[in-house]
Amino acid sequence: MSEEIAIKVRGLTTAYGTHTVHEGLDLDVMKGEVLGVIGPSGTGKSVLLRAIVGLKPPETGTVEVFDQNVTDLSGDDLREVQNLWGIMFQDGALFSNLTVRENVMVPMREHTDLPEPLMKQLADQKLRMSGLDDSAGPKFPSDLSGGMRKRAALARALALDPPILFLDEPTAGLDPITAAGFDTLVRELQSALSLTVFLVTHDVDTLVATCDRIAVLGRKKVIAAGTIEELRRNDDPWIQDYFCGPRGRAAQAGES
Numbered sequence: 506m507s508e509e510i511a512i513k514v515r516g517l518t519t520a521y522g523t524h525t526v527h528e529g530l531d532l533d534v535m536k537g538e539v540l541g542v543i544g545p546s547g548t549g550k551s552v553l554l555r556a557i558v559g560l561k562p563p564e565t566g567t568v569e570v571f572d573q574n575v576t577d578l579s580g581d582d583l584r585e586v587q588n589l590w591g592i593m594f595q596d597g598a599l600f601s602n603l604t605v606r607e608n609v610m611v612p613m614r615e616h617t618d619l620p621e622p623l624m625k626q627l628a629d630q631k632l633r634m635s636g637l638d639d640s641a642g643p644k645f646p647s648d649l650s651g652g653m654r655k656r657a658a659l660a661r662a663l664a665l666d667p668p669i670l671f672l673d674e675p676t677a678g679l680d681p682i683t684a685a686g687f688d689t690l691v692r693e694l695q696s697a698l699s700l701t702v703f704l705v706t707h708d709v710d711t712l713v714a715t716c717d718r719i720a721v722l723g724r725k726k727v728i729a730a731g732t733i734e735e736l737r738r739n740d741d742p743w744i745q746d747y748f749c750g751p752r753g754r755a756a757q758a759g760e761s
């Protein structure tokens with residue numbers, strides 16, 4: 506991790522109708538870190554991710570990615586900046602009518618003019634990097650297990666070699682062993698590719714296994730950010746319950 510800021514969010518306010526989700530939210534994601542984003546259900550973790558990547562225009566505030574203000578971009582400018590990140594949505598969001606390999610090729614088709622054979626080769630490479638063997642490429646998403654679908658979605662997020670990866674609940678719905686395998690993969694890829702990772706999760710095991718720092722959302726803002734050790738010393742009741750309640754203690758025991 507460097508001291509350089511990869512993503513800088515300042516004064517972010519988002520709303521749906523009269524419902525304000527974030528109000529004056531500030532957040533820094535440092536280059537090369539895995540930042541976990543946690544908080545009670547409905548505090549706006551997914552909306553924050555969507556606001557950063559331009560899918561939910563904010564009411565006010567700015568988002569800078571590598572010093573470039575991405576808040577007001579549209580058209581070609583937005584498309585260009587989208588090459589800086591890959592996104593793995595909560596449900597994987599694979600196209601069910603495309604093979605796994607074709608799914609990984611979708612961002613390449615949208616953002617590059619690479620020849621078809623090279624796209625196929627690169628897609629297979631991303632699938633292998635994500636822990637799938639060559640037999641997965643020609644299959645349809647429905648032919649894969651939940652864990653394999655998550656890996657395919659990760660391969661698609663990595664399709665354009667982005668420096669930043671957004672993961673929304675990557676281990677949700679996986680059994681603990683498959684989830685642990687996915688956590689290891691994320692950490693290995695982060696280290697091999699020097700990725701900056703923004704990871705929304707409820708899974709305390711995932712936080713312990715993958716994250717350098719954690720940001721806690723609550724009361725429409727980031728109420729705390731730091732390492733797990735730092736957050737364990739925070740006296741906010743939700744944070745105490747999260748890290749020092751039974752599940753947090755179990756994860757801590759697994760860590761030592």
Ligand SMILES: Nc1ncnc2c1ncn2[C@@H]1O[C@H](COP(=O)(O)OP(=O)(O)OP(=O)(O)O)[C@@H](O)[C@H]1O
Nearest residue numbers: 521524526544545546547548549550551552553707
């Ligand atoms: N498309 C939408 N239209 C209206 N309200 C929305 C929409 N998307 C999200 N919201 C609202 O924004 C708030 C934050 O939602 P969000 O999904 O970001 O929460 P979250 O912290 O990710 O929750 P969870 O942990 O349950 O996934 C919620 O009150 C939700 O109902």
